[in-house]
Amino acid sequence: MATGLRFNPHKAGLNSVNEEEATRIILETSKGTEFYKNEERKEKILERRIKEVVELAGTLSDEERKRLEKLIDEQFIAPWEKERDFSRTIVHLDMDAFFASVEELDQPQLKNIPMAVGSTSMLSTANYEARKYGVRSAMPGFIALKLCPKLTIVPPRFHRYCEISNQISSLLFEFDAHPHMSMDEAYLDITEYLRNQDKRIEEVITEIRHKIYDNTGLTCSAGVGCNTLIAKIATDLNKPDGQTIVQPDMISIRKFLDSLSVRKIPGVGKVTEKLLSSLNIVSIRDIIVYRSVLFHCMKRKMFEFLLQSALGIAPCYISDSESRKGMSRERTFKPTSSLEELRSICESVSELLASDLRAEDLQAKTLTVKIKCSDFSARTRAVTTCFLIYRYEQILETSWKLLVKEMPIEIRLLGIRLSGLVSRSESLSCGKNCLEEFISNSLKLKENISNDIYEQVQEFGCITGTEYEKRETNTNQSEMSHTNVCPICLHFRSSNAALLERHANYCIERQEHFMEKAMNAKVKLKKPRR
DNA sequence: GCGGATCAC
DNA sequence: TATGGTGATCCGC
Numbered sequence: 391m392a393t394g395l396r397f398n399p400h401k402a403g404l405n406s407v408n409e410e411e412a413t414r415i416i417l418e419t420s421k422g423t424e425f426y427k428n429e430e431r432k433e434k435i436l437e438r439r440i441k442e443v444v445e446l447a448g449t450l451s452d453e454e455r456k457r458l459e460k461l462i463d464e465q466f467i468a469p470w471e472k473e474r475d476f477s478r479t480i481v482h483l484d485m486d487a488f489f490a491s492v493e494e495l496d497q498p499q500l501k502n503i504p505m506a507v508g509s510t511s512m513l514s515t516a517n518y519e520a521r522k523y524g525v526r527s528a529m530p531g532f533i534a535l536k537l538c539p540k541l542t543i544v545p546p547r548f549h550r551y552c553e554i555s556n557q558i559s560s561l562l563f564e565f566d567a568h569p570h571m572s573m574d575e576a577y578l579d580i581t582e583y584l585r586n587q588d589k590r591i592e593e594v595i596t597e598i599r600h601k602i603y604d605n606t607g608l609t610c611s612a613g614v615g616c617n618t619l620i621a622k623i624a625t626d627l628n629k630p631d632g633q634t635i636v637q638p639d640m641i642s643i644r645k646f647l648d649s650l651s652v653r654k655i656p657g658v659g660k661v662t663e664k665l666l667s668s669l670n671i672v673s674i675r676d677i678i679v680y681r682s683v684l685f686h687c688m689k690r691k692m693f694e695f696l697l698q699s700a701l702g703i704a705p706c707y708i709s710d711s712e713s714r715k716g717m718s719r720e721r722t723f724k725p726t727s728s729l730e731e732l733r734s735i736c737e738s739v740s741e742l743l744a745s746d747l748r749a750e751d752l753q754a755k756t757l758t759v760k761i762k763c764s765d766f767s768a769r770t771r772a773v774t775t776c777f778l779i780y781r782y783e784q785i786l787e788t789s790w791k792l793l794v795k796e797m798p799i800e801i802r803l804l805g806i807r808l809s810g811l812v813s814r815s816e817s818l819s820c821g822k823n824c825l826e827e828f829i830s831n832s833l834k835l836k837e838n839i840s841n842d843i844y845e846q847v848q849e850f851g852c853i854t855g856t857e858y859e860k861r862e863t864n865t866n867q868s869e870m871s872h873t874n875v876c877p878i879c880l881h882f883r884s885s886n887a888a889l890l891e892r893h894a895n896y897c898i899e900r901q902e903h904f905m906e907k908a909m910n911a912k913v914k915l916k917k918p919r920r
Numbered sequence: 921g922c923g924g925a926t927c928a929c
Numbered sequence: 930t931a932t933g934g935t936g937a938t939c940c941g942c
Contacts (some may be wrong), residue, residue: 774921
């Protein structure tokens with residue numbers, strides 16, 4: 391059966407659910423739907439992946455296993471252990487069923503009855519009463535109603551949740567001047583606080599949780615460990631309204647982690663869990679026992695991530711407020727293939743995004759369109775421009791161009807993502823510039839390029855070739871000193887004239903939309919120069 | 921850089 | 930009747 395359709399018991403409060411029964415009801419409700427068929431397609435792909443991995447595991451001889459174990463112990467584990475830091479005290483706080491608890495607070499009649507926040511399409515949180523029936527977050531409301539016909543579904547009020555979230559974070563500064571906080575969870579480094587106050591950890595955690603309760607009426611759970619990974623896993627162990635402290639030494643950490651399911655590791659979801667179980671790796675201890683198999687079968691990044699997690703090795707800090715990498719907006723709607731309807735949706739999504747972008751004073755290099763078809767299959771299509779995108783019209787026309795290329799299909803979701811973000815103040819110095827400036831630069835190149843290409847520059851704006859294509863042609867670095875630059879995008883370089891021409895044509899072919907703007911810009915720019 | 925996938929909340 | 934939205938990362942190409 392497809393992994394995504396089976397009842398998933400890994401959340402707090404779901405232990406006592408009759409799994410067989412819940413799975414039966416979920417399956418019965420989903421059977422035959424497009425969603426279900428898509429889950430089955432995904433399952434098939436996953437099964438192929440699993441088969442490959444299992445076959446690969448079969449090629450590992452006992453001798454090789456021994457050799458790998460030695461290598462892993464010496465070259466990975468030993469240096470990690472040497473670097474590891476037991477000195478910090480990290481607290482992870484997690485509000486219990488946050489949205490649902492806030493609703494109970496504001497509407498006490500919802501207490502003690504099964505209730506969830508969301509809609510008949512999708513739930514974001516369920517209270518513990520509802521969880522007894524197998525109702526959980528990320529479950530469609532209409533399925534939840536089959537599991538629990540008495541379920542009350544209330545619509546979310548994000549504004550209210552933010553308000554309370556802010557209230558909570560203001561209580562935390564006392565313990566850590568720089569807490570890392572999301573809507574319903576927080577990481578605190580209380581090392582300094584403990585030192586200054588001369589209090590026991592347990593005392594402090596209790597104090598924090600009481601403080602939150604006294605100020606908001608909401609309960610939370612807490613985990614304490616010497617890094618964020620251990621603290622987070624610990625929180626989960628005593629939910630709701632509980633706390634777990636893991637002592638900062640190797641033995642306590644191993645004792646704590648060993649018997650837990652790999653699924654407790656944040657970053658291991660249902661797919662990775664299934665992949666690992668096909669290698670007989672179910673508990674966190676198994677990761678260490680079968681480390682040679684993992685090394686042999688998994689990608690290096692994944693291997694290191696899993697083994698470090700199993701050893702309880704992770705950063706002490708969540709890297710502080712690193713600037714965002716991208717921003718996106720997406721909408722789901724009644725499936726349609728009508729260009730007029732899609733155009734109108736594209737406009738409203740673009741508008742939202744343009745306004746988000748403006749609010750943070752950012753510009754973007756890459757635009758990605760995401761489409762989900764009525765059969766739930768998804769695609770993304772992206773372009774990277776060599777000038778910066780920031781205006782509504784640019785977002786709309788670029789995404790529309792990408793969308794129309796995919797037609798005709800019936801679509802149920804349209805998303806637009808902007809990435810490669812540059813703040814407007816930085817954009818002056820980063821070598822990228824807005825469309826008008828870009829055209830101006832292109833025109834300045836006149837003396838250096840052939841007439842043919844110059845005409846093209848006059849006519850077109852551009853979209854760069856792919857990084858992949860660049861790498862393909864950049865193998866001989868020593869030739870770089872005598873390269874010519876692509877007159878269209880100003881980024882691609884090559885000393886091979888044929889390649890350069892091919893690339894330039896590629897650039898030109900992909901920029902139709904900007905032609906008009908480029909020509910307008912040309913007129914504006916040329917006049918003052920005379 | 922692009923596209924598909926996975927994951928968390 | 931009906932299965933979300935946002936942000937991030939990894940892998941193969």
